[in-house]
Amino acid sequence: MKVINKIENNLKNLHAQDPKIAKLVDQELDRQRNSIELIASENFTYRGALEAAGSVLTNKYAEGYPDHRYYGGCEVIDKVEKIAIERVCKLFGCKYANVQPHSGSSANLAAYHALANIGDTIMGLALDNGGHLTHGSPVNFSGIYYDSQSYTLNKETEQLDYDLILKQAKKVKPKVIVAGYSAYPRKISFKKMRDICNKVGAYLLVDMAHIAGLVATKQHPNPFPYAHVVTSTTHKTLRGPRSGIILTNDKELAKKINKAVFPGLQGGPLMHIIAAKAVCFKYAASAEYKNYIKKTMANAKAIGKGMEDGGLRLITGGTDNHLCLVDVSVARATGKQVEAACDKAFITVNKNTIPNEKLSPFVTSGIRVGTPAVTTRGFTEKDCYKVGQNIAKIAFNLNANGNCKPAVLKEVQKDSKAMLKARPLYAGSQY
Numbered sequence: 105m106k107v108i109n110k111i112e113n114n115l116k117n118l119h120a121q122d123p124k125i126a127k128l129v130d131q132e133l134d135r136q137r138n139s140i141e142l143i144a145s146e147n148f149t150y151r152g153a154l155e156a157a158g159s160v161l162t163n164k165y166a167e168g169y170p171d172h173r174y175y176g177g178c179e180v181i182d183k184v185e186k187i188a189i190e191r192v193c194k195l196f197g198c199k200y201a202n203v204q205p206h207s208g209s210s211a212n213l214a215a216y217h218a219l220a221n222i223g224d225t226i227m228g229l230a231l232d233n234g235g236h237l238t239h240g241s242p243v244n245f246s247g248i249y250y251d252s253q254s255y256t257l258n259k260e261t262e263q264l265d266y267d268l269i270l271k272q273a274k275k276v277k278p279k280v281i282v283a284g285y286s287a288y289p290r291k292i293s294f295k296k297m298r299d300i301c302n303k304v305g306a307y308l309l310v311d312m313a314h315i316a317g318l319v320a321t322k323q324h325p326n327p328f329p330y331a332h333v334v335t336s337t338t339h340k341t342l343r344g345p346r347s348g349i350i351l352t353n354d355k356e357l358a359k360k361i362n363k364a365v366f367p368g369l370q371g372g373p374l375m376h377i378i379a380a381k382a383v384c385f386k387y388a389a390s391a392e393y394k395n396y397i398k399k400t401m402a403n404a405k406a407i408g409k410g411m412e413d414g415g416l417r418l419i420t421g422g423t424d425n426h427l428c429l430v431d432v433s434v435a436r437a438t439g440k441q442v443e444a445a446c447d448k449a450f451i452t453v454n455k456n457t458i459p460n461e462k463l464s465p466f467v468t469s470g471i472r473v474g475t476p477a478v479t480t481r482g483f484t485e486k487d488c489y490k491v492g493q494n495i496a497k498i499a500f501n502l503n504a505n506g507n508c509k510p511a512v513l514k515e516v517q518k519d520s521k522a523m524l525k526a527r528p529l530y531a532g533s534q535y
Contacts, residue, residue, distance in 0.1 A: 137529045140451045140491055140520055144427040144474020147343045148529060153380040157345050161376035184379050191385035192349060195320050198328050200358035202350040203381055204365050204373040208313045208337035211348030212238040213245060214369055215333050218360035219307045220279040222249050227273060228282035230254035232457040236286045253278060262420045262459045266296045273304045284311035287456050287472050289423035291324060298330035307332045315425055317341025321394040323401060333357060341426055341476050344384025347377045396479060400426050403475040406485035410492020415500055419458050427474040431458055435499040439468030441506035445498050449513055450520035482527040494519055
C-alpha cells in the first residue's frame with residue numbers, strides 16, 4: 105500500500121499535467137451542462153461507468169478471451185470480462201456474448217465477417233429512410249466490401265412494409281438482412297423479419313443500438329429468439345460507455361464471431377471500457393432503470409406532441425420509442441437551419457433525412473429528436489412538451505438567412521436556461 109500511495113501522491117492531475125486538454129474537457133462539460141441534449145444517440149453515463157472507464161484497467165493488455173489469453177497477468181481481467189458477459193447474456197436472454205468490440209460499427213463489421221464472405225449480398229434499410237452507414241452505405245465498409253442492396257419504407261405510411269421487404273429480398277437474394285435502425289420511431293416485428301429471412305435463406309442481423317435499453321426493460325420486442333445475431337452499442341439508451349457488443353444463441357456462430365473480433369479485426373480489448381460495460385449491464389437490470397426507460401418513452405411522446413401542436417409534422421405520425429423524426433419543411437425550413445437556430449437557443453438536435461427526401465443529406469428536410477439524455481437529467485413530460493413547442497416556434501420564425509427572430513430566440517433561450525438550471529448535470533462534482 106505504501107508503494108501505491110507513493111505513486112498516487114506523485115501523479116499529477118490533468119489540469120497540472122496538460123492544461124490545454126484539461127481546459128477543453130472543462131469546456132465540453134460546460135457545453136453539456138448548458139444545452140438541452142436531444143441527439144437520440146447520445147446520453148450521460150453513470151459516475152460508476154466513468155470511474156471504470158478512467159481506471160487502471162486501461163494499463164492491461166489482454167489479447168484473447170477469458171482463460172485463453174496471449175499475455176500473462178490476466179487473472180483479474182478475466183473475472184471482469186466474465187462478469188460483463190454473464191450480465192449482458194442475462195439482460196437480453198441469450199447464450200453467448202462478445203463484449204470486446206470497440207464500437208457499434210466494429211461490432212457490425214465483425215458480425216458481417218462471421219455471417220458472410222466479401223462480395224456477398226447484404227440488405228438493410230436505405231440510409232435516407234432511417235438506416236445506418238454500416239447497413240450498406242456505399243461510402244462505408246458495408247457498401248464497399250459487400251454487394252449492398254437496400255429496402256425502403258412504405259411511401260404512404262412511412263413505416264416498414266414487410267411485404268415490400270420480402271419482395272426486395274426475393275429479388276436480390278441477400279446472405280444477410282439487417283433490421284434495427286438509426287432514425288425509425290416505430291416498433292419492429294423481428295418475427296416478421298425472420299420469416300422473410302427464412303423464405304430467402306438469409307441470416308437475420310439485428311442492430312439494436314438505439315433500442316437496446318427498451319429491449320432490456322421489455323418496452324420493445326426482443327430480437328431473440330428470432331435473430332441469428334444481434335449487435336448493439338452500449339452508450340445510447342443503455343447509458344453505458346461508448347462501445348459495442350455482439351450477441352447470439354448459436355454456438356457455432358459464437359465461435360465465428362469470436363474469431364472475427366479477435367484475431368480477425370481487433371487486438372487487445374479495452375478492459376477499462378469492458379468494466380464500464382459491466383457496470384452498465386448491472387444497472388440496466390434494475391427497477392430504477394426500467395422506470396427511466398418508461399420516462400424516456402413518455403418524454404418522447406411529449407416532445408413530439410409539443411412539436412406537432414406547434415405545427416411541425418412527425419414522420420409516421422408519432423413514436424413508439426425514444427425518438428421522433430420530424431419534417432420541418434412544413435415550416436419552409438431545412439434541417440440544417442433548424443439545427444443551427446436551435447443550437448443558439450441552447451437546444452441540441454441533429455438534421456436528418458426523412459422518407460422521400462428531396463434535399464441533400466447535408467441540408468435535409470428534417471430533424472431527429474431523442475429524449476434519453478434529457479430524461480437522464482430529470483426532464484419531465486411537461487418540460488419536454490415545452491421544449492417541443494419551442495423547437496416548432498424556432499422553425500416557424502426563421503428569416504431568409506436561417507436566423508431566428510431575435511425576440512423569439514430570446515424567449516426560447518430564457519426557457520432553456522430555466523429548465524437547465526432546474527435539472528443540473530453531474531451536480532455536486534465535476535463528474
